[in-house]
Amino acid sequence: VTDLDNAAIRSAYRRYAPMYDWAFGPVLDSGRDALAEELQALAPKRILEVGVGTGRALARCAASELQCGLDLSMDMLQRAAAVLPGETDRAVPLICGDAEKLPFASQSFDCVTLPYVLSVTPSPQMLLLEAQRVCTSGGHILVLNHFRSGSLLGLLERVLSPFAKSMGFRPNLDSAQLLAGRHWSILKERRVNVFNLTKLVVLRNCPPIAPTEGDARRET
Numbered sequence: 167v168t169d170l171d172n173a174a175i176r177s178a179y180r181r182y183a184p185m186y187d188w189a190f191g192p193v194l195d196s197g198r199d200a201l202a203e204e205l206q207a208l209a210p211k212r213i214l215e216v217g218v219g220t221g222r223a224l225a226r227c228a229a230s231e232l233q234c235g236l237d238l239s240m241d242m243l244q245r246a247a248a249v250l251p252g253e254t255d256r257a258v259p260l261i262c263g264d265a266e267k268l269p270f271a272s273q274s275f276d277c278v279t280l281p282y283v284l285s286v287t288p289s290p291q292m293l294l295l296e297a298q299r300v301c302t303s304g305g306h307i308l309v310l311n312h313f314r315s316g317s318l319l320g321l322l323e324r325v326l327s328p329f330a331k332s333m334g335f336r337p338n339l340d341s342a343q344l345l346a347g348r349h350w351s352i353l354k355e356r357r358v359n360v361f362n363l364t365k366l367v368v369l370r371n372c373p374p375i376a377p378t379e380g381d382a383r384r385e386t
């Protein structure tokens with residue numbers, strides 16, 4: 167997908183940062199609350215939020231051993247730093263980086279959350295692969311996103327899609343295409359937010375088991 171690139175995202179979120187919480191705060195909060203509810207039930211120890219933005223979703227999550235936020239936009243991260251715990255034993259590390267090339271070792275987190283980021287990143291496929299790589303086997307990936315709708319709204323999404331780059335948002339992502347046929351199981355799907363426009367999907371990560379040296383010897 168070439169309609170969005172990192173420069174376009176940084177530039178869009180430089181513009182959005184001062185008014186993000188006002189424009190995209192309360193209207194998307196019930197989805198963030200639903201995500202926090204799922205997290206509370208899963209009780210992971212090490213959570214990474216990808217596309218942490220102004221910290222509005224991560225701030226709702228119950229405390230765990232490690233909570234970490236990553237975003238491409240310094241303008242958004244500066245706002246997150248003002249609302250998330252700073253220099254305490256519950257400090258939340260905030261990292262400026264690209265979610266499609268995560269600066270973490272494989273299996274570093276037992277939960278990776280993706281609230282409202284898949285429609286924004288240049289390659290949602292690449293971002294999902296990276297989320298899967300840094301998530302432990304048996305860990306969870308939580309996706310909260312607006313996906314392509316049917317009927318009249320779908321028509322509007324198609325009309326808006328050529329403007330993805332200037333809006334910093336791709337309005338017509340297909341969830342079935344994106345989430346199907348991968349090494350995870352879909353544990354739950356819920357519709358959230360006003361008019362049920364957003365999907366919350368809970369995935370359990372089951373990457374294929376890499377062959378061990380023992381396996382190779384047994385085969386010879």
Ligand SMILES: C[S@@+](CC[C@H](N)C(=O)[O-])C[C@H]1O[C@@H](n2cnc3c(N)ncnc32)[C@H](O)[C@@H]1O
Nearest residue numbers: 217218219223237238239242264265281282287
């Ligand atoms: C719509 S905001 C969502 C922010 C937050 N999760 C929330 O609930 O409000 C999307 C965020 O994802 C970030 N983002 C988009 N693509 C990214 C990428 N490839 N790597 C890191 N952050 C990215 C943007 O900079 C922006 O802050």
